[in-house]
Structures are given as structure tokens and as C-alpha cells.
Amino acid sequence: xxxxxxxxxxxxxxxxxxxxxxxxxxxxxxxxxxxxxxxxxxxxxxxxxxxxxxxxxxxxxxxxxxxxxxxxxxxxxxxxxxxxxxxxxxxxxxxxxxxxxxxxxxxxxxxxxxxxxxxxxxxxxxxxxxxxxxxxxxxxxxxxxxxxxxxxxxxxxxxxxxxxxxxxxxxxxxxxxxxxxxxxxxxxxxxxxxxxxxxxxxxxxxxxxxxxxxxxxxxxxxxxxxxxxxxxxxxxxxxxxxxxxxxxxxxxxxxxxxxxxxxxxxxxxxxxxxxxxxxxxxxxxxxxxxxxxxxxxxxxxxxxxxxxxxxxxxxxxxxxxxxxxxxxxxxxxxxxxxxxxxxxxxxxxxxxxxxxxxxxxxxxxxxxxxxxxxxxxxxxxxxxxxxxxxxxxxxxxxxxxxxxxxxxxxxxxxxxxxxxxxxxx
Ligand code: AMP
Ligand code: GLY
Numbered sequence: 001x002x003x004x005x006x007x008x009x010x011x012x013x014x015x016x017x018x019x020x021x022x023x024x025x026x027x028x029x030x031x032x033x034x035x036x037x038x039x040x041x042x043x044x045x046x047x048x049x050x051x052x053x054x055x056x057x058x059x060x061x062x063x064x065x066x067x068x069x070x071x072x073x074x075x076x077x078x079x080x081x082x083x084x085x086x087x088x089x090x091x092x093x094x095x096x097x098x099x100x101x102x103x104x105x106x107x108x109x110x111x112x113x114x115x116x117x118x119x120x121x122x123x124x125x126x127x128x129x130x131x132x133x134x135x136x137x138x139x140x141x142x143x144x145x146x147x148x149x150x151x152x153x154x155x156x157x158x159x160x161x162x163x164x165x166x167x168x169x170x171x172x173x174x175x176x177x178x179x180x181x182x183x184x185x186x187x188x189x190x191x192x193x194x195x196x197x198x199x200x201x202x203x204x205x206x207x208x209x210x211x212x213x214x215x216x217x218x219x220x221x222x223x224x225x226x227x228x229x230x231x232x233x234x235x236x237x238x239x240x241x242x243x244x245x246x247x248x249x250x251x252x253x254x255x256x257x258x259x260x261x262x263x264x265x266x267x268x269x270x271x272x273x274x275x276x277x278x279x280x281x282x283x284x285x286x287x288x289x290x291x292x293x294x295x296x297x298x299x300x301x302x303x304x305x306x307x308x309x310x311x312x313x314x315x316x317x318x319x320x321x322x323x324x325x326x327x328x329x330x331x332x333x334x335x336x337x338x339x340x341x342x343x344x345x346x347x348x349x350x351x352x353x354x355x356x357x358x359x360x361x362x363x364x365x366x367x368x369x370x371x372x373x374x375x376x377x378x379x380x381x382x383x384x385x386x387x388x389x390x391x392x393x394x395x396x397x398x399x400x401x402x403x404x405x406x407x408x409x410x411x412x413x414x415x416x417x418x419x420x421x422x423x424x425x
Contacts, residue, residue, distance in 0.1 A: 001305070004058055005030045005041065006078070007048050007069025010332075010363035010381040011290035015067055015304075016041045017359065018297045022305040031057065035372045036362025036380075051078050058087050065090065065308065071147060074266075074286050075101035090308045096257060096264040097286040103152075103183045104145045106284050113256040115249055117281040118273075120185035126170040132184055133162045139187035144169045146178025150226050153283075155187065190275040191236040191417065192282065194292045195245045197270070198307055200316040201263045204250045208299055208323055209237035210292040211417065216339055218413045225339040226378055229414030230291040231329040231389060232299060236274055236417070244279045245272060253284070265311055294361050294383045295328035328385040329392040329415045331400050332363070336407025338377035346374045346406040353402040358384045358395060360403070374405055389418045 003025050005016050013036050020028050020040055031054060033043030046053045049072050058066055066082060068074055068091040077094035091097070099106050110117040118141070123129035133140060142165040144152035152175055156162035162184070169179035192214075197206040211234040216222040237245070249270055257264040269285035269292075288296075297304070301322040310319040335342035344364075351372060354360055361383055364376015380403065384395035393415045400410065 001025060001064035002027045002061060003029070003305075004054075004061075004063045004066045005069065006054060006066060006073055008032045008034045008037070009069065009290055010361040010378065011288050011293040012069040013037050013361040013363075014294045014297045014359075014383075015069060015288070017361070018300065018304045019067065022303045024303070024305045029061065029063070034362045034375070035365040035367045036360065038367065049073050049076060051076060051081050054078065055081050055085050055087065058082065059085060064088060065305070067091070067308065069287065069290075071097065071100050071285065071287055075147060088312060090312065091266040092264050092286050095262045096266070098262065099253075099257065099264070099268075099284045100286040101147055102145055103143050103283070104181050107183050107185075109253070109256055109260065110281060113252055115252050115256070115281060116278065118185040118188050120183050122181060122183050124181045126166055129166045129170065129182055129184055130163055133159060133166065136184065136186065138162060141185050141187055142166060142169065143183040143185070144175045144179040145181035145183065146175070148175040148178045150224070151175070152178060153224075188273040188275050188280055188282070190273045193234050193237045193241070193272050193274060193279075194230075194289050195237065195250065195270045195272060196288060196292065196296065197250050197268050198311055198316060198321070199254050199264060199266070199268055200311045200314045201254065201258060201265050202314065203316040204246065204254050204268075205316060205319070205321050206242070206246060206250060207296050208233040209242065210234055210289065210296050211236065212289065212292055213411055213414055216334075218411050223339055225334070227289070227291045227332065228334065228411045229329070229331045230289070230295055231327060231392070231415040231418060232292070232295040233327060234418060241272075241274055241279050245270060249279065249281060291330045291332055291381050294330040294359075294381045295385075298328040298359065298383055298385050299324045299326070324385065326385055326387045327389040327392045327418070328383060329389070329396045330361070330381045330383040331396050331410055331414045332378050333380045333382065333400065333403060333408050333410045334378050335364070335374055335376070336409060342377050343407075344373070344375050348372045348374060348379070348403065348405045350402040350404050354382070354399045358382060358399040360399070379405065379408070389415055393419075
């Protein structure tokens with residue numbers, strides 16, 4: 001079959017890498033892709049949000065299956081457009097992807113169906129949000145309703161910070177229409193875990209639990225990023241947390257979406273905080289996480305094409321999903337300045353010195369005169385699997401040492417929380 005992957009980051013490189021291993025896949029395309037993806041797939045210069053361009057390409061090339069990486073095209077309705085054109089595509093349609101596209105919708109759904117989450121209220125009036133913040137007190141969290149490139153969540157230590165966040169989002173409109181409504185919620189403490197699940201709208205099969213590292217510096221310091229690294233499986237997801245996530249969160253959410261006339265098919269990502277009172281939902285995403293997909297897909301043994309076909313035909317219940325033993329770690333190498341402004345175009349050296357069983361998934365790279373150069377904030381995701389988390393960490397960091405580009409920075413503690421957790425047990 002001919003497969004098209006939509007997107008051009010580290011997650012999409014991992015998706016292409018995994019899909020290409022399927023004996024069913026004869027030819028693979030990626031739109032728009034990047035320099036790393038170009039070594040596995042034919043990259044086509046169509047933007048991930050150019051939905052009519054993608055439909056036209058899929059028709060012309062007679063693509064048998066399209067797999068969507070990012071949330072933008074999903075919330076814009078790429079799945080609806082492909083379905084109308086009679087083209088097979090994996091992901092939720094626009095009404096279902098709204099679980100990520102509108103935080104107000106996600107929170108109201110959780111409240112209505114008793115799915116555990118932080119206490120909250122939603123506002124379309126800045127004055128009312130301010131009054132609620134004064135009553136709730138700090139710390140609290142202010143979230144823009146819509147998509148804001150991962151920047152729409154402000155964790156506020158003081159009431160003043162929260163009022164400023166409301167001013168920025170609702171009055172100044174720094175995120176545009178995405179900020180016309182906000183969620184204000186209680187601040188939760190604990191460890192975070194990402195549980196992604198495959199679902200055909202009836203059956204829910206979780207993947208291995210993963211942990212992201214959102215802050216830019218070691219020890220979870222500094223501003224939030226798109227994710228500086230991830231590993232799986234995450235020991236913070238004990239059997240109890242796993243059961244809660246499945247029975248109180250993932251299954252009820254899939255049922256609730258169906259009951260609301262938003263049947264959900266694809267990957268449902270639950271971002272959870274494991275608190276003293278159990279796991280609570282921080283957010284839902286309508287797709288694979290980036291960088292969680294990199295370690296999780298490295299450990300997936302089952303053919304991803306077969307899983308996707310089971311989802312599309314509504315027969316996921318018949319599918320058994322197998323995982324490799326051990327653990328995998330992804331260390332993100334970022335440009336100087338990221339998550340703030342950064343420069344692009346620096347040559348990357350040492351990629352040829354990385355051992356073949358370590359995958360360097362490209363996030364923001366481009367080819368310039370035959371050389372691989374930096375082209376984004378997150379540049380590479382060095383991903384290694386091994387029998388234990390400690391061995392996977394060592395293997396990933398040994399490969400990181402081979403790679404260099406001007407201003408390269410990365411966290412040195414990816415996966416460390418898993419080590420301390422396994423010592424406690
Ligand atoms: P979100 O995009 O909703 O996952 O938020 C981004 C990050 O903000 C999360 O990964 C958490 O680190 C943090 N966050 C979001 N909501 C809360 C909350 N209620 N309490 C504490 N931290 C939160
Ligand atoms: N790693 C967080 C996300 O993909 O949203």
C-alpha cells in the first residue's frame with residue numbers, strides 16, 4: 001500500500017520509521033517532512049494545514065492510507081475532508097478533535113461525565129474571570145480555550161500573575177480568537193504521565209505510559225517547551241494509576257464523546273497529574289504526543305498499519321497489541337535560545353557516528369547544499385531502547401555526545417525520575 005504521513009517533526013519521523021517497517025507498506029510519502037524523514041520517505045512540499053492540497057495529492061497518487069501527526073489539521077477537519085473524498089485516513093474528525101481544540105469543551109465534558117480533573121470554571125468575560133481568580137486564590141492555572149502552539153497554559157504562582165494572564169489572553173488577545181474564552185483551574189501537584197490510547201470509538205487499548213519533560217532545564221526548571229525529552233514506560237504509572245486511567249478516564253471519555261455525538265477514532269492522549277487523590281486529567285490531545293511518540297513507537301512490536309486498519313474498520317477489540325520488553329528514552333537536542341527566539345541554518349555534525357540501533361529522529365532540520373542543518377527550535381530527538389531504563393538512558397546520552405551543532409543544548413536528566421521511582425520500589 002501507499003501511505004502518506006502528514007507533518008514534519010520528530011513524531012512524524014518516528015511514525016514514518018515505524019510504518020515503513022510494515023511489510024504492507026510499499027511506498028511512503030510525508031508532507032512536508034524534514035531532512036531526516038527524507039532518508040525514509042518521499043517528502044512532498046505541501047504544508048500540514050493545506051488540506052485541499054493534501055486531498056488533491058492523495059487522490060492523484062492514489063494513497064491508500066493517510067496518518068496525521070499534528071493537531072492543527074485534525075481540528076481543521078482534515079479527516080472530514082479525506083472521508084468526503086473517499087480516502088482512508090487515521091485520526092479523529094473535527095468534532096472529535098475538539099477535545100484538544102477547545103479546553104472549555106474538554107473541561108465541560110469531564111464535569112458532565114464525572115471524569116477526574118482539576119476544579120475549574122470557564123469564562124468569556126475577563127471581569128468574571130478576575131473575580132473567580134480572587135476567590136480561588138493562587139497558585140492557579142489560566143488556559144486559553146483554543147490552540148496556542150503549546151503556549152496557551154499559564155501556571156500562576158500569585159493572583160497578580162493570574163490577573164496578568166487573563167489580561168494578556170482575553171484583553172490584549174495575544175493568542176487571537178483562541179483566547180476569547182479561558183479556563184481557570186485549581187493547581188495540581190504530583191508527577192505527570194502521558195497515557196496515549198488507540199481507540200475505534202468502542203474499544204480502548206492504552207499504549208505504554210510515557211513521561212514528557214516540559215521545562216527547558218534540568219530539574220524541571222525554566223519555561224515550558226514543546227517537550228525536551230520523554231521515556232517509556234513510566235513507573236509513576238503504577239498498576240493502580242493505570243486502572244484509574246483506563247476505567248475512570250479513557251473509557252468514560254470515549255463513551256462520553258460518542259454520547260455527545262462526537263464519536264472518537266484515532267489516538268486519544270490523556271495528560272494526567274498523579275496527585276495524592278489519584279490521577280486527574282490536565283489535558284486531552286487528539287494525536288500522538290511529541291516527543292512521547294518517539295520512545296513509545298520504538299517499543300511497539302505490533303505492526304502499526306494493522307492497528308490502524310483495526311481502528312478504521314471498528315474491530316480494535318480483535319487486535320492484540322504487543323510491546324517489546326525494556327524501556328526507551330528520547331533526548332531532544334535544541335537550538336540556542338529555544339523556547340524563545342532562535343537562529344536556524346547551523347550545520348549538524350556527527351550524525352554518521354551514531355550507532356545504527358539508536359534512532360536520531362529529526363524534529364527541525366533541513367537539507368542545504370547536501371548538508372543537514374538546523375531548521376527549528378527542537379532539532380533532533382536521540383532515541384534509544386534497552387533492557388532497562390538505566391541502560392536506555394546511557395545509550396541515548398552516549399549517542400548525544402557524538403552530535404554537535406552551534407548552540408546545541410539539551411537536558412541531562414531525561415528519565416532520571418524513573419530511576420528514583422524504581423529505587424523506591
Ligand atoms: P496542558 O497543555 O494543559 O497539558 O498544560 C501544559 C502544562 O502545564 C502541563 O503539562 C502541566 O505541567 C501544567 N499544568 C496544566 N494544568 C495544570 C494544573 N491544573 N496544575 C498544575 N500544572 C498544570
Ligand atoms: N508532549 C506534549 C504534547 O505532545 O502535547
